[in-house]
Amino acid sequence: VFRNKLEFFAAAKISSSFPPPTLPEIAFAGVSNVGKSSLLNALTRQWGIVRTSDKPGLTQSINFFRLASKLCLVDLPGYGFAYAKEEVKESWQELKKCLLVHTKRGMKPLDYELVDLMERHKTPYQIVLTKTDLVFPIDVARRAMEIQESLKKNKSVVNPVMMVSSKTGAGIRNLRDDKAETDHL
Ligand code: GDP
Numbered sequence: 076v077f078r079n080k081l082e083f084f085a086a087a088k089i090s091s092s093f094p095p096p097t098l099p100e101i102a103f104a105g106v107s108n109v110g111k112s113s114l115l116n117a118l119t120r121q122w123g124i125v126r127t128s129d130k131p132g133l134t135q136s137i138n139f140f141r142l143a144s145k146l147c148l149v150d151l152p153g154y155g156f157a158y159a160k161e162e163v164k165e166s167w168q169e170l171k172k173c174l175l176v177h178t179k180r181g182m183k184p185l186d187y188e189l190v191d192l193m194e195r196h197k198t199p200y201q202i203v204l205t206k207t208d209l210v211f212p213i214d215v216a217r218r219a220m221e222i223q224e225s226l227k228k229n230k231s232v233v234n235p236v237m238m239v240s241s242k243t244g245a246g247i248r249n250l251r252d253d254k255a256e257t258d259h260l
Pocket of ligand 1: 108112206241
């Protein structure tokens with residue numbers, strides 16, 4: 076399904092203006108500049124459709140993309156914005172999540188807050204380490220283990236941490252296959 080054309084079809088700031096959920100949805104969350112837009116681009120190979128930028132916090136609205144009328148990818152704004160708006164925060168809970176974590180920086184307090192939120196609502200989620208090309212492979216593995224350890228106390232089953240680089244393409248196919256599998260597509 077990820078080989079298909081990615082089509083932007085809606086942008087919204089509050090859940091009341093979300094498009095009707097007719098397709099399975101996967102939402103991508105993470106701190107600003109974590110590499111979210113780049114990952115969406117790499118996953119779908121539609122360079123340039125999701126805007127990437129060096130300026131943190133520029134993705135302010137929640138953007139909806141359709142893939143071959145089978146899957147909906149949702150680009151959530153950086154935490155800075157979303158945590159300020161209660162409605163947006165609430166709307167996150169309805170979506171299945173991919174939590175992106177910068178490999179070099181690790182989990183931030185807001186990431187743990189989101190994990191707690193997802194645990195409370197029993198929302199399935201996948202942690203994805205981004206920009207793995209920026210550190211040595213051993214440090215990527217170390218970071219993954221550290222996160223896995225820190226999440227052990229949580230009750231719900233946490234999938235093994237996935238690792239990607241949108242720049243080199245490492246891990247992108249795995250993530251794509253994983254998402255396709257979990258969504259039975
Ligand atoms: P967003 O704010 O989370 O959507 O982040 P972007 O996708 O806009 O990326 C933020 C910055 O990180 C941009 O300068 C990207 O070129 C860079 N970036 C994104 N992914 C990678 C990656 O896998 N490796 C490296 N080295 N840089 C990346």
